[in-house]
Amino acid sequence: MFTHTRDKTLTCVDCRQEFTFTASEQQFFADRQFSEPRRCPSCRASRKAARGASDGGYASGGYSAGGYDRPQREMFSATCSSCGREAQVPFRPNGSKPVYCSDCFKTQRRSF
Ligand SMILES: [Zn+2]
Ligand SMILES: [Zn+2]
Structure with a gap:
């Protein structure tokens, strides 16, 4: 029917x-x-x-479909061992290794 x-x-x-x-x-x-x-x-x-x-509209709302395409990497704040500025690193600094900001990291690599 x-x-x-x-x-x-x-x-x-x-x-x-x-x-x-x-x-x-x-x-x-x-x-x-x-x-x-x-x-x-x-x-x-x-x-x-x-x-x-x-909030800028509809599209920015709670819809997360497709949000897994580009997972956001968790970044940790640390103090650069070389210049003392704040550095963002993709691992949790444990104090046993020096942490460098992106600028100093490039410089370090160049010196090797
Ligand atoms: Zn009404
Ligand atoms: Zn630095």
């Missing part, structure tokens, strides 16, 4: 106004496995605008 999707009337949780969740929108949401909208289009638009102003 074919079930026909029909327009639904939902109530906005923000302004308590009723708005239409059309059949085509329901299909769109179902395709993407989104849950039903809880806000009317105008409240959604204003929330999106407010969020965009604070």
Whole structure:
């Protein structure tokens, strides 16, 4: 049996106004496995605008799909044994080996 999707009337949780969740929108949401909208289009638009102003928008949100392509290396802060500046190294300095900043590291290598 074919079930026909029909327009639904939902109530906005923000302004308590009723708005239409059309059949085509329901299909769109179902395709993407989104849950039903809880806000009317105008409240959604204003929330999106407010969020965009604070964190730069939608794309920077909590989506981490594909985030494993470029794993971020954990870097440790250490003091360069040569020049005394702060150095960032990809291993935890244990004090037994000298740590060099990138500049001094290049210099050290050159001297060998
Ligand atoms: Zn609303
Ligand atoms: Zn240095």
